[in-house]
Amino acid sequence: MLTAFARAFKTPDLRRKLLFTVGIVAVFRLGSTLPTPGVDYTQINACISAAGTSNSVFGLINLFSGGALLQLSVFALGIMPYITASIIVQLLGVVIPRFETLRKEGHSGQAKLTQYTRYLTIGLAVLQSTGIIALARAHRLIPGCTRDVIFNRIGVWGIIVMVVIMTGGTTLIMWLAELITDRGIGNGMSILIFTSIAAGFPSSLWAIKLAKGWPVFLMVIAVGLALVALVVFIEQGQRRIPVQYAKRMVGRRMYGGTSTYIPLKVNMAGVIPVIFASSLLYIPTLAASLGTPTSAWVIWVENNFTLGDHPLYMALYFGLIIFFTYFYVAITFNPDEVSEDMKKYGGFVPGIRPGRPTAEYLGYVLSRITLPGSLYLGLIALIPLVALTLLNASPNFPFGGTAILIVVGVGLETVKQIESQLQQRNYEGFLR
Amino acid sequence: MAVALEIVLVITSLLLTVMVLLHKGKGGGLSDMFGGGMSTSLGGSSVVEKNLDRITVAIGLVWLVAIIGLDLVLRYT
Numbered sequence: 001m002l003t004a005f006a007r008a009f010k011t012p013d014l015r016r017k018l019l020f021t022v023g024i025v026a027v028f029r030l031g032s033t034l035p036t037p038g039v040d041y042t043q044i045n046a047c048i049s050a051a052g053t054s055n056s057v058f059g060l061i062n063l064f065s066g067g068a069l070l071q072l073s074v075f076a077l078g079i080m081p082y083i084t085a086s087i088i089v090q091l092l093g094v095v096i097p098r099f100e101t102l103r104k105e106g107h108s109g110q111a112k113l114t115q116y117t118r119y120l121t122i123g124l125a126v127l128q129s130t131g132i133i134a135l136a137r138a139h140r141l142i143p144g145c146t147r148d149v150i151f152n153r154i155g156v157w158g159i160i161v162m163v164v165i166m167t168g169g170t171t172l173i174m175w176l177a178e179l180i181t182d183r184g185i186g187n188g189m190s191i192l193i194f195t196s197i198a199a200g201f202p203s204s205l206w207a208i209k210l211a212k213g214w215p216v217f218l219m220v221i222a223v224g225l226a227l228v229a230l231v232v233f234i235e236q237g238q239r240r241i242p243v244q245y246a247k248r249m250v251g252r253r254m255y256g257g258t259s260t261y262i263p264l265k266v267n268m269a270g271v272i273p274v275i276f277a278s279s280l281l282y283i284p285t286l287a288a289s290l291g292t293p294t295s296a297w298v299i300w301v302e303n304n305f306t307l308g309d310h311p312l313y314m315a316l317y318f319g320l321i322i323f324f325t326y327f328y329v330a331i332t333f334n335p336d337e338v339s340e341d342m343k344k345y346g347g348f349v350p351g352i353r354p355g356r357p358t359a360e361y362l363g364y365v366l367s368r369i370t371l372p373g374s375l376y377l378g379l380i381a382l383i384p385l386v387a388l389t390l391l392n393a394s395p396n397f398p399f400g401g402t403a404i405l406i407v408v409g410v411g412l413e414t415v416k417q418i419e420s421q422l423q424q425r426n427y428e429g430f431l432r
Numbered sequence: 433m434a435v436a437l438e439i440v441l442v443i444t445s446l447l448l449t450v451m452v453l454l455h456k457g458k459g460g461g462l463s464d465m466f467g468g469g470m471s472t473s474l475g476g477s478s479v480v481e482k483n484l485d486r487i488t489v490a491i492g493l494v495w496l497v498a499i500i501g502l503d504l505v506l507r508y509t
Binding site: 172 | 456499
């Protein structure tokens, strides 16, 4: 394991890529701590330490931005607008026929979709930065905070400058992510989320130690490690459907005749269902924070949805995750297309006729194997909520739910990519 | 002083956005975001891209310096 690390750094090509990625991450973290001009840094820090990160409305989004959101830093919005834009464009691919044709067009169509995603990102960044600055000015960003976190004297012009800066910052993050994808290791977007979440780990762990003492602290770490093992185990799990390719003679050469397999992972959808579900459930809270605080529906939403320890919230969360898992698997893996491709190149699943029966078979296996996958996603995502009610811990329980799924998923993927690059020079990598 | 820095910031922010948008998007879709395929694109960057990179980095540096400057000016006046 360690020799593999040493070897990764000895390979000049790989070393350059790794150092480049580390450099970009450093720039990203620097921007996440730099306050936007106009923000009163001392006041906002006083507010955050008074309120704690626990009962914030923006829990998940703040988690994704590594705590930068509540500090109103230059990179406050983080990678979130880019993700939201990608999700929207991906979903529109099902609804709007033009997007559907673009998606099937191959490389040029994908490039066009990417360009749309980038425009949409900037639009979303303008909207979100305006919203967040407005909330901060109305003292509603951090609950129970009545200090002026934005200088009053900067006026409307100053607010406009803040919005422009935050939008520029979000654009810059988008570029940084693309640079990592292009010249570094791994996928830029996921690496940046990974760093944001991982950056929050030490402080929230230490908060548990300060609040509860050593025994609980050690127990949390043990539970966390066990969870990581479980997540790795299930993420690696796959069913291999054997595919046999017929031999063909083309000229004097013999082609095909190989037997391979289609890997169907237990969790094909990755962590996306969790992100979808939590962003959907966050909408009522957001709407309530804009409504009048005394009306009945606002009170109901605040009682049931804000902290997430209500049974109704948990049930809804679980149900949405299962729904989105199936939904996303249906978008990304189309049994009809796969069986059609197999037929074209003379492949077949032993014992099943090519064409429609194969598609039916693949669909059957897929829907069966996704059920435990979706249940697993739902259960892992519910862990912080359950821990919240049982242990009386904070909802941003560091080793829970979304955070652990993203960190482990991204880590596995990146290590696999480093390994495949290592194998171009010599065998034996990190994973056996 | 503050107003000058603010004008510089607005201009550089807009320029930065335009420059980043001029780059060819290489982020790819969501499908390769979490547990996706290995889509390492070959083919290096062209001269145009290289120059664009340089300009973007230069604007980014000006932007960063202006932000730090405005932070300090607003803090200590």
